[in-house]
Amino acid sequence: MTHPGLAACAAVLALGLAGCGTDPPARDPNLAPAVRGAPNIVLVVVDGMRGDRAHFMGNPRQTTPNLDALAAQGVVFERAFSQSNESVTSHAAIFTGRYPSEVALPDYFTYVVPPEALLIPEALRAVGYATGGFVAGGHVKAEYGFDQGFDVYEHGQDFGSFHSTGPLALRWLEGLDRQRPFFVFLHGYDCHRPYAKGSLFLHPFTPGEHPTVPGIEDFEAEHALRSFSESIYDGVYYRGFQHLRAEHASGEWVLDPWSYPSMPQLAAAQAQAGLCEALPLGEQAIHHLTAHYDASVLVADTYLGLFVERLQQLGLWEDTLLIVTADHGEDLGDHGYYNHRSGIYDSTTHVPLLLAGGALPAAWRGTRRTELADALDLFPTIMDVAGSVAPTGARGRSLWAELAGSQVAPKPFSLQQGVLGQTSLRTAEYRLVFSGRLLADPAYARFLAEEPIDSGAFALFHTALDPLEQVDVLLDQPEQAQQLRQAAVQLVSGLEQGTSAQTPSPESIRAMRDQGYW
Amino acid sequence: MAVLDGDGDGRLSRVEAGLVAHPELRFEDWDRDGDDMLDAAELRLLLYGVSPLLERHRGGDEADQAGRAAREAAEGDRTAPASW
Numbered sequence: 001m002t003h004p005g006l007a008a009c010a011a012v013l014a015l016g017l018a019g020c021g022t023d024p025p026a027r028d029p030n031l032a033p034a035v036r037g038a039p040n041i042v043l044v045v046v047d048g049m050r051g052d053r054a055h056f057m058g059n060p061r062q063t064t065p066n067l068d069a070l071a072a073q074g075v076v077f078e079r080a081f082s083q084s085n086e087s088v089t090s091h092a093a094i095f096t097g098r099y100p101s102e103v104a105l106p107d108y109f110t111y112v113v114p115p116e117a118l119l120i121p122e123a124l125r126a127v128g129y130a131t132g133g134f135v136a137g138g139h140v141k142a143e144y145g146f147d148q149g150f151d152v153y154e155h156g157q158d159f160g161s162f163h164s165t166g167p168l169a170l171r172w173l174e175g176l177d178r179q180r181p182f183f184v185f186l187h188g189y190d191c192h193r194p195y196a197k198g199s200l201f202l203h204p205f206t207p208g209e210h211p212t213v214p215g216i217e218d219f220e221a222e223h224a225l226r227s228f229s230e231s232i233y234d235g236v237y238y239r240g241f242q243h244l245r246a247e248h249a250s251g252e253w254v255l256d257p258w259s260y261p262s263m264p265q266l267a268a269a270q271a272q273a274g275l276c277e278a279l280p281l282g283e284q285a286i287h288h289l290t291a292h293y294d295a296s297v298l299v300a301d302t303y304l305g306l307f308v309e310r311l312q313q314l315g316l317w318e319d320t321l322l323i324v325t326a327d328h329g330e331d332l333g334d335h336g337y338y339n340h341r342s343g344i345y346d347s348t349t350h351v352p353l354l355l356a357g358g359a360l361p362a363a364w365r366g367t368r369r370t371e372l373a374d375a376l377d378l379f380p381t382i383m384d385v386a387g388s389v390a391p392t393g394a395r396g397r398s399l400w401a402e403l404a405g406s407q408v409a410p411k412p413f414s415l416q417q418g419v420l421g422q423t424s425l426r427t428a429e430y431r432l433v434f435s436g437r438l439l440a441d442p443a444y445a446r447f448l449a450e451e452p453i454d455s456g457a458f459a460l461f462h463t464a465l466d467p468l469e470q471v472d473v474l475l476d477q478p479e480q481a482q483q484l485r486q487a488a489v490q491l492v493s494g495l496e497q498g499t500s501a502q503t504p505s506p507e508s509i510r511a512m513r514d515q516g517y518w
Numbered sequence: 519m520a521v522l523d524g525d526g527d528g529r530l531s532r533v534e535a536g537l538v539a540h541p542e543l544r545f546e547d548w549d550r551d552g553d554d555m556l557d558a559a560e561l562r563l564l565l566y567g568v569s570p571l572l573e574r575h576r577g578g579d580e581a582d583q584a585g586r587a588a589r590e591a592a593e594g595d596r597t598a599p600a601s602w
Contacts, residue, residue, distance in 0.1 A: 062521045163569045167602050198540040199568040207537035299570045
């Protein structure tokens with residue numbers, strides 16, 4: 001299939017409009033001039049890495065020594081957001097530059113990036129890039145449509161670490177002829193639940209600490225269970241808690257999206273009925289859990305450090321732009337949960353966004369930016385770096401152009417779509433959240449527009465003053481809420497509705513349910 | 519190393535490693551020169567060779583085998599581990 005957007009990329013290349021430096025002599029002379037001079041691009045997505053847990057984003061713990069060093073010589077976007085709070089929908093936005101609900105039917109169970117979507121690697125391959133994707137399986141597998149446009153798309157260990165995907169990428173890079181620039185997508189689940197890690201990473205921030213919790217014989221072993229973190233509500237671990245399921249249109253029984261807002265009450269009710277055990281964790285165990293999450297950030301950082309070191313050894317670093325970001329964060333008890341899909345807050349959608357590498361112009365190095373940025377900006381940015389343009393239909397704007405001083409309209413807000421139906425509008429100061437309807441509902445925009453602002457479906461946080469978004473100020477500032485709601489309605493009403501869907505195979509359903517999905 | 523090295527001597531003693539590492543990690547497997555310390559090169563081999571994830575909880579036997587294979591490959595050559 002030929003995408004209309006690709007014609008635009010090719011047209012710009014034919015004119016040789018964009019310049020990203022001088023032509024590397026080894027490049028294929030048949031490439032368009034702009035691409036001959038374009039750098040390699042490595043996009044790293046650290047699955048589940050919450051922005052404020054990186055040391056260079058304010059975590060007092062030394063979680064990111066390698067990324068800190070890159071940040072010191074790179075560009076950090078301090079207010080960067082993912083478009084969703086779950087991997088599949090968030091990656092869809094990253095790779096298409098479109099809102100998750102535009103790419104496919106926004107249904108958690110059937111979500112798939114369709115063939116007609118145009119992804120970053122497709123656009124880059126069309127202009128001459130070699131493209132390789134190296135992912136830790138899970139919800140970013142080829143079967144969800146993410147392999148489109150990649151020359152190679154390899155799965156490492158399912159739900160695995162950069163420890164398994166880094167070497168796959170390096171092996172591919174070592175075999176390239178370097179006649180063309182390359183694009184690498186590197187992905188790892190290091191920061192994902194369970195946060196318990198092996199090897200050297202179990203207790204870097206709580207050395208020798210072994211929390212004791214009445215009723216739990218071995219906290220670490222229990223913690224390593226897949227269901228552990230999603231069975232903690234308001235500081236109580238509900239051992240044996242069963243998530244509610246509802247019948248999906250496909251006939252499958254899937255996690256009931258309506259049950260999520262009241263999960264703490266459901267868990268308590270199950271415990272009261274003797275269906276599960278309620279085990280209060282206590283302050284030390286809670287502290288320990290967060291320390292484990294931070295350890296997982298250190299794990300990711302360690303392997304990314306080794307990866308960058310190898311790029312340097314291979315002589316690739318000086319001609320490469322590295323982009324490090326995440327697809328979502330993790331609520332670490334900030335709102336009573338230890339997961340990311342229950343709500344849209346900064347905890348679950350504020351992500352790191354770091355540009356580094358030898359291809360970064362010297363004048364930009366060591367800078368920190370405070371304007372809003374989000375996942376939709378990655379497609380235009382990457383195509384700009386590649387000396388091309390983003391295709392028609394990709395939203396967002398080029399951060400590269402912004403860094404270069406071009407007059408780019410600032411982003412007044414970032415619209416985010418939760419996998420369980422939440423919509424949120426994040427401005428520099430506030431966050432408005434709307435929940436209680438499924439995004440796939442054809443009348444969603446009408447509900448968003450007409451639902452009384454004080455019905456309980458909306459919440460407003462003054463994030464600039466309340467960074468952890470603990471206090472709903474909607475009743476104190478209803479006009480602010482109304483204003484943001486209007487902006488959300490205007491945007492959502494103009495979105496195309498994605499319709500693509502797939503029924504996962506029985507094997508996929510089994511594998512994903514083993515990991516706590518669906 | 520800087521994060522894990524409690525006394526700042528640039529190496530991890532058995533005690534330091536024991537405080538931060540998973541209990542199933544066998545220090546002596548990675549202390550290749552037997553000096554009861556993990557130096558930077560030994561630490562690097564460890565990181566190359568052992569997946570940080572608790573494999574039995576994430577991928578089971580297949581992942582364990584992959585981890586073992588990586589470790590064996592890493593042990594074969596200290597300077598250029600096959601996997602990295």
